[in-house]
Amino acid sequence: PGRWRGRERAASSPARGRVPPGAARCSAVGCFCSALGSVPGLREHGRNLRALPRAFLPGLECDLATNLVGQPLVKQQLLSGVREFLATPNPAKPLVLSFHGPTGTGKTYVSSMLIRHLFRDGLRSPYVHQFSSLAHFPHHEQLQQYKENLKHWIQGNLTACGRSAFLFDEMDKMHPGLMDVIVPFLGPSWVVYGTNYRKAIFIFISNAGGEQIKKMTLDLWHAHKDREEISLQDLESAISKAVFESPQSGFWKSGIINEHLIDFLVPFLPLKRHHVKQCVTNELIQQGLEVRQDIVQGVADSIPYFPEEEKIFSSTGCKTVSSRISFFF
Numbered sequence: 507p508g509r510w511r512g513r514e515r516a517a518s519s520p521a522r523g524r525v526p527p528g529a530a531r532c533s534a535v536g537c538f539c540s541a542l543g544s545v546p547g548l549r550e551h552g553r554n555l556r557a558l559p560r561a562f563l564p565g566l567e568c569d570l571a572t573n574l575v576g577q578p579l580v581k582q583q584l585l586s587g588v589r590e591f592l593a594t595p596n597p598a599k600p601l602v603l604s605f606h607g608p609t610g611t612g613k614t615y616v617s618s619m620l621i622r623h624l625f626r627d628g629l630r631s632p633y634v635h636q637f638s639s640l641a642h643f644p645h646h647e648q649l650q651q652y653k654e655n656l657k658h659w660i661q662g663n664l665t666a667c668g669r670s671a672f673l674f675d676e677m678d679k680m681h682p683g684l685m686d687v688i689v690p691f692l693g694p695s696w697v698v699y700g701t702n703y704r705k706a707i708f709i710f711i712s713n714a715g716g717e718q719i720k721k722m723t724l725d726l727w728h729a730h731k732d733r734e735e736i737s738l739q740d741l742e743s744a745i746s747k748a749v750f751e752s753p754q755s756g757f758w759k760s761g762i763i764n765e766h767l768i769d770f771l772v773p774f775l776p777l778k779r780h781h782v783k784q785c786v787t788n789e790l791i792q793q794g795l796e797v798r799q800d801i802v803q804g805v806a807d808s809i810p811y812f813p814e815e816e817k818i819f820s821s822t823g824c825k826t827v828s829s830r831i832s833f834f835f
């Protein structure tokens with residue numbers, strides 16, 4: 507209840523300003539404003555940003571440090587962005603994060619992790635709303651209807667809980683123009699229809715910009731530099747330009763980019779062989795299996811790498827690791 511559940515829901519979004527079916531009020535357990543009561547330090551420091559302790563959101567920090575492999579830029583961007591946003595009682599605008607990168611590098615993984623730490627019921631929370639282009643907006647000829655539904659859905663859910671989260675997966679497959687209806691929700695517009703929209707979190711996930719990230723990482727490697735030496739600023743402008751100019755992208759000529767509404771453009775770098783090995787080890791531990799070096803090596807060797815000759819970066823990141831493990835037992 508309270509979530510957009512696919513095609514059958516697309517035709518029946520909530521009426522403007524009304525609480526969507528099944529959604530509880532903001533004060534109910536599970537909305538992250540109340541879920542965060544369990545985060546040590548928030549209650550005392552929520553009203554005073556300057557007094558924010560460094561160890562804020564320790565669960566997320568620990569989870570990222572333990573389980574996320576080879577993405578230092580992501581850890582850094584995400585933690586600073588989310589901490590500051592949550593510690594501000596009246597944020598100037600909603601938090602807008604955009605995850606970009608090649609396949610299997612951890613974009614969906616990190617977004618689920620973040621949601622788990624913010625909402626007691628994680629992705630199942632009625633305050634978390636996921637949209638996928640293929641599942642929710644499959645027919646181009648219904649674009650106008652999708653726009654209206656999406657706008658009303660966001661409005662209705664933000665009326666129910668200002669601290670809601672909206673995840674848009676496969677942004678590169680969204681119909682160009684669809685996302686423009688959400689532009690007014692992403693900016694600093696104060697109160698629209700009696701609701702404060704500045705406390706929401708929006709997360710966009712896409713492969714758009716992935717080719718630019720791969721190229722820049724590869725160029726660094728050819729220059730004998732570490733992939734972590736990549737410049738965040740260079741990456742940001744290359745990705746923004748690529749997604750804005752690509753007619754295949756949901757960001758195509760979009761006000762989201764033009765009006766600089768993304769607060770953190772988070773690049774996910776291609777993973778190297780030793781990162782894949784770490785993913786295999788993590789997965790073996792998670793599945794309660796013995797960590798055998800021959801299996802770690804075997805799984806890592808079975809994955810395709812690029813460039814063709816040197817075979818440095820995994821072409822599928824860690825995406826197929828868990829399914830491959832079963833072949834080695």
Ligand SMILES: Nc1ncnc2c1ncn2[C@@H]1O[C@H](COP(=O)(O)OP(=O)(O)OP(=O)(O)O)[C@@H](O)[C@H]1O
Nearest residue numbers: 573574575608609610611612613614615785824825
């Ligand atoms: N950086 C990483 N650290 C640890 N595990 C990872 C990482 N990247 C991917 N994985 C593993 O691979 C699985 C698939 O990754 P995920 O779905 O997050 O990739 P993605 O970047 O969203 O890919 P796509 O663009 O194809 O959707 C995850 O569930 C996780 O187990």
